[in-house]
Each structure stands twice: as structure tokens, then as C-alpha cells.
Amino acid sequence: MNNRGHNTQERASLRDALFGVPHLSGGRRPGERKGGALTAGSLLDKAILLLLLGAVCLFVLWPMACILLRSLGDGEGGFTLAAYAQVWSRYRENLWNSVFVGVLSALACTVFSTAAAIFIATRRGWVKMACMALLLITMVSPPFVSSLAYIQLYGRRGWITYRLLGISWDPYNCWGVIWMQSISFVPLNTLLLIGILSKLDTGSLQAARDLGARPAAILRDVVLPLMGPGILVSLLLSFVRSLSDYGTPVIIGGRFSTIASEIYLQLVGYSDLEKSSAMNMFLLLPAIAAFFLYRYLMRRSDKLSEGSRSRQGRLELSLSRCGPVGIGIAAVSILFFLMMVLQYGCIFLAGFLKSTKGVYSFTLRNWEELWRLDAATMVRSVVYALIVSLAGTLFAMLFAYYMERRRVPGRSFFDCVATLPYMLPGTCFGIGYILAFNHEPLKLTGTAVIVLANMLFKQLPTATKICSASLTQVPLALERSARDLGGGQLAVLRDVILPSLRPAFLSCFVYNFSSSMTTAGAIIFLINPGKKLAVFKLFDAVYTGDYAVASLIASVIIVIVLAVEGLAYLITWKGGERNVS
């Protein structure tokens, strides 16, 4: 925190004055001294902080501790390191595979995301609208169905690879996994980067242009460095998500297996909780290492983005005039969007296609199957997702604020703990919840609370990162001036931080909502038979091999998510308009 900014010394002392003794500037009575009566505002401020930290301890730290304890158990109440020894001797190779896939996926995904973000930011009119719409659609990634569409298109007998191009290649290996992972992580990262680009300091751009810099130079020397923190977030999110992703390697990994897919195998094949728990701890090694590397780099890059922003506006840059880099960016983006159109088109189409001995025909038969989906399940899914996205987004915004801008004791620790759920395969986080909450006084198994909490905290790390990235663009000066004008901590939070997080609110909400609607791993262990979610119908269809119905359910989920998100967009947009006027 202290080494943020250029003149560290000065800032630190300034902040000490502001943060260290909050009461001086905290209330409306500047004369009030430390130890005096706390104002209601600062009490509430403390209460919110305690609530956040308490929730993280209960719903993240405690289940993680249960997994750790289980990994050390010998099944009879004693402690042993046997599981670790076994994991170390047998799964080192898989760990290497995980890191290998993770690094390549993160790099590829970030290249795609950065290109797509710049491409969209420099476009106007219908192209931009179409790309944004496509991104929102592809943010909804129904489990399994995407991978199945991938096989349909690029499989050994894929429509594209075999039938169109006549290539006979085998996608069931690590390259298939890397490819599939990279493109499926792109939409979220791109939205995040677009958020950053839309608030770019146009002053620097203008200055560069006035100094005679060519567009290519502006892109390289101004735009990309300003996107630095966002690119870092994208790298971290993709790397860790790849580490914990078991679905892709399970479906298209073939003989290639990562730690996450081996953990899945341990859980569904051997039901060996000790070993799978130990493997989880093993998986945390690279994840946590990546997290600290990210924090270190983030702190350094903060310097770049912390300049004052007199003007924020759209990116005025013409890609076609940016030379080879610009053309490259456009080409990569178009390739990506084309693939997305194909993949989601494939999902939508599959619901209406019927294959009879290799001949495809149009059918509405699957719609009849769909009516068997009971409405209660659909409504429940939406309600759950709404609760999780509203509560989760608010939680993430507050949490990001306290972690980024305030001196909270043990800040790094809590920030790291809150990121843990993201680092684990969903199934394991689910098992952790069962271990943690199956006995009084914490008996939550079988309730809706355990499902909601699991979704919220599984998605919290990403949501927090989205908010943090946005928060780095709220100039400290703005916050400071609000405080100097006598605004208390809470007033700053309410009137400065939260309003400036509006774009983050929207991307957070969109992320939370679509993830909740398509949540896969953890929930299968937590859900109560009487309270199913729509995504289960999808599992069932995939399990019985009925891809047409699965695709149809996926399409319905996508449409619902888009409708709700459209509504959310309208509401925040209207709210924004009102605030401006």
C-alpha cells in the first residue's frame, strides 16, 4: 500500500493522517479525538468490515481447513502424511501438466482478450454492438455443452476440421484442452479489459498525438501500458481458472490428465477423500504462487495507472492505421468472434437438428422434451442466481474497497484466503462445504443457504478482481478530496467509491449471474433433491447422451441469462442517467 504512487513518503504520511486516525476526518466534528465516542458512521463502517471478514472466515477458511484436516487424516482419527507422500510420488507429472496447460492457456487467452478488447474499443456502430452482444452471449458457458460443441466442430470427424477442411486430427490431447480453455475464458477477460479501456485517460492519448506519435506508437507505448493491470488480472484469472478446470480435460483431454481432472477421477472413481484433499493442497502451490506474483506485479503497475485523470473517454484510435500490430489485432479478434459464432451457433442448432443415419433434418421434437422441465426448477434457478449476483456483487465491491484502499490488519492474508475457492476444482469446494457444514451448530447441508453461499464464495474471487481492477482507476485524489471536504469513511464509500464502480457493478453482476446459472462442479454435492436447479436437467441430458435436449436447455439458460442481464443493464443505465442529470 505504502509504495503506491511516485512520492511514496509524502503519500504515506498523508494517508496516515487520513487513515490512521479516522476520527479526525471521519465524523462531522473534526475536534473529536481518538477514544472518544465513535460516530454511528464509523461504527457501521467497522461492522461492515467485520461482517465481510467473518463471512470469508466461515465460508472459505473453515471449509478449506476441513479439506486440509481430511487430507491429513488416516481414516481412523489419527494424523498421517501418507496421502501427501503418495500424491507427491505419483502426481508430480500431472502437476507439471497443469502448470504447462495453465501458462499456455493464460497467455493465449490474454492475447485473444487484449486483441478483442482493443478491437471493440476502437469500433463504432453496429460492429461494436454485435461484438458486445456476442461477448455477453458467450459469457454464459453452459457446462459440458461448450466442449461438446467444440468436438462437433473440431473433433476427429468435426464439421470444420474433417468435413470442411478434410483434416483428420485428434483433438483429444493437451492442445485441445489449451485451445478450448483459452477461448472459453476470453469473454470475461475481454469485458474486463473493455471496462478499463472505456475509462482510459484520453489526456495521455491526446498528448501523444499532439507530440506527433503515430497510431502504432500510441498503441504500443500508451494504450497497452495503461491496460497493464487489466492484462495482469486477465493472466492471473485465466491461469488459476485453468488449473482448477476439470471439465475440459475430463471431456476432451483424452489420455492427457491434469491435477484437476485426476482429482475429479479420485472423487467419482475412487471416492478417496483423503487423497483428493491432499491433491487439492498440492494444486494450491502453483495457484498461490501465481497469486503472490500477481500482487507484486500489480503493485508495480499501479504506478502507471495512478495518474490523475482529467478526461476519460473512448479510445480514439484507428486500428487500420496501426500497422502490422493493428492488423494482427483485428485478425485475431475476427478469428475469435468467428469461432464463437460457430460454437454457439452449433449449440443453438443442435437443439433443432435430428440426425438420422448421418442425415440431418430439422425437428421440433426436442421442444416437447423441454416442456418436461418444470417451471419451479427454472424459477428457482433464476431466484438463486439473482440472490447470489446481488449479494455477491455488493460483497465483492465492498471487499475490494476494503482490501485495496483501507488499512485492514492482515489484509494480504484475507485477500489471499478469499481467492482460494477460485483455485480449487468446484467439486472439491463442494466436498469442503459438506465436511464443514454437516454437524450442529453449523448444520447447513440440505439447505438453500449452503448452495447460495457456495456459489457466492466460489465466484467472489473473480468478482473482487473485477472490482479491484476498476478501483485502480478511481483516483486516490478523488477519495482524498472527499475526505478533506469532511466526508466520513462511509460517505466516501457511498458517494465516491460505489458510484464510480458502476461499470464494475454491471460486469460483476453479469459474471455472477451467468456463473450461478451454469454452475457445475460443487453444486452436485450440495443440492437437495427437492430443490433442483436448471443446470441439473442439463447434466441429466448430457449424462444420458441426449445432446439435442442438453443443447436446448443450454440455449434456454442462455436466453434467460441475457434477458435478466438486459434488464440489469437498463436499470443501471437509467440509474446512471438520473445521476448525471
Add this chain to the structure above:
Amino acid sequence: MKKKLTALLLVLAMAFTLVACGTGADNGGSNAADNTANNTANNTANNAADDAESEAPELSGTMKVVATSESYVTLFDKFTEETGVTVELLSMSSGEVLSKLRAEGGTPSADLWFGGGIDAFMSAKEDGLLEQVNFDAAADLAAEYKDSENYWFSKGITIVGFLLNNTLMGELNLTAPASWSDLLDESYAGEIIMSNPAVSGTNYAVVNALLQTMGEEEGWNYFDGLNSNIAYYAKRGSDPSNKVISDEYAIGITYIDGTIEALLEDYDVTIVYPEDGIPWVPEGVAVFKNAENVDAAKYFVEWLFSNDKNLQLLAEIDQKTSVKAIKPTMEGIDLSYDTGILMDEDLSLFGSERDAILAQFETLMGDKAVDE
């Protein structure tokens, strides 16, 4: 703005309390139901013992079921009609059920376990996670398909065969394999797909049955040879058949049941019953120990196996006739195949040898499992 924020917080708080209330009420409800179920069960236990075809005891509440598929809903609807017990169904694979059971540490969140490879049921019994269910009609069930101490029963038998993709077989100039030993032919290299036996109960049955039939040494030699023809070992049980119908692989080693037979209509595929023996595995039914509505679940087992009409309904749903083998005295169904074509399997070895066999299989797959 302040008002808005407070309002939002209030709404969220309310949403959470609503959820909490909802679940609280649920728990209260099922606890109350439990008590009544206990009382009535005590009353009816004696009656039920007198007459297997007795009236349904007064059960109530909800019975939570984990099943392999949701297609059993009509069977459970019938149960609800006759007993008043509402049934909630959730589909889960047997491995997932076992993991969940172990994590729950004796507080199972479901009452009845319906379907799934028998090896998981055997492990669960060993861990003390199942409830003993004694009822009169159990004596009519064939001893080889149920637990000797009545901890688990079978609701049917799954058999294993090959599913061939005719188009691919033609394109690749392959002749159809007719037996397990045919699969070793070099021409099939990279075109056979099977599930990891750890995940798939049916493919575990293949390994165990072939080892039992061929003997340890010859058996392992066989799988060593087969391994070099297998493209990869899928991590989900339904993958082999799905990959064959989507033209990805020519030969799948898969369970054969009504759903697979139905594929013949829409896809250009052939089912092969290997002539040197068909491995099989029973699909288990069991009641979870310490379950909330254990009485309803126990009565369901009795209800299912005591009344042939219920078994017929089950056979219709499963599109299988194997219930006849499980309850030879039952009428109204004839076995569609001679049990002679099934391989000789000593089921008792299924549970006890599982860990050792899977460990050896893992090493066998291992030399190719690392990289591609």
C-alpha cells in the same frame, strides 16, 4: 443515494431470511414427519411382517432418492400414490454418491440409493453407510444378485457389449469384432474407446469378469494388449456410446440397455454381444443408514420387490428383462436372453479386489497416460 443503499441492504437481508425461513420450515416439517413415520412404522412393522402383500403402512414426509437417472419418476409416482410419501429424485453417479456419503460423516442427505454399479454399494456397506433391510420377499430373490445380509439388493443387471459405428468401420476398412479376443487385432489401434473402470461400473465389470475368466496372468496380458488399441479411457460412463454415435470412434465398449438399442433407429450403428462371454454387473438398491426418512426408504425396497407389478413397471422404464433373473418367481416377464451367455462372475470378488485391480489398471494405463 443513502436511501437506495439502505434499501438494497434491506432487500438482501430479507432475501436471506426468506431463504433461511424456507429451509427452516422444511426441516421442521420433515422432522415432524420423521416422528410420525417412526410411530407408524413401529405400528405397522408387525402387520407388514404378517403379510408381504399388506396394505401400505402409514408413512409420510418426503423420501429423498439419488438415482442414476430421472426416468424412474413414474415408478416413484406410483409409490407416492400408494403411500402418501412424496419423493424427490436427484440423479448422481454412484461414485459421486459414495464421495458425498463419506464427506457427510454419517448424516446422509438422502434416504434411498437407486441404481449404480454394485462395487460402490459394496464399499458403502463396508464403510457402514448402509441400512439393513429385512423383508419376507427377500427370500424369493436370487441369492447371487443380493447382499447375503440384506444391505443391498439389485434392481436389474447391466450387460456389456460393443457398439460399432458402421460408417467409420467401412471408411477404415475394419471387420466387425465378434469377441473380446478380436479386439486385440492391430487394425483397431486408436479406434476403440472404453471408460476408465474406476468411473464406470460396467467397464469395471469387464476387467473383473475377464480376469476371473482368463485367470490373473492371461487376463492382465489381455488388457496390456487391449491398452495399445484403446484411444483413451473416458472419465464418464456414457462417453463410449456417445463418441461412437457422434462418429468420433469406431468401437465403443459400453453397457447395452434399452437406450443403446434405441440408438439403432437414428444412427448407423451395430450392437455386438461378444461371443466369448458377456460381462455383467448388478445395479444396486440400498437404504442409507441414519437417513431422515429411513422407514419410507425401507418400505420402498419391500414395496418394490414384493409386488411383481412394481417390478414390471421398473422393467418397462429400464427396458430390460433382467428383473426376471433377480426374482425368478416373478410372473409377467420373460428373460429376453439365456443367462448362459453371461460370463461366470463371482460377485463377492467385485468388492474385495476392486482397489488392487484398479491400482494395477492405473499402472497399465500409465505408460501412455502421461503425455500425448
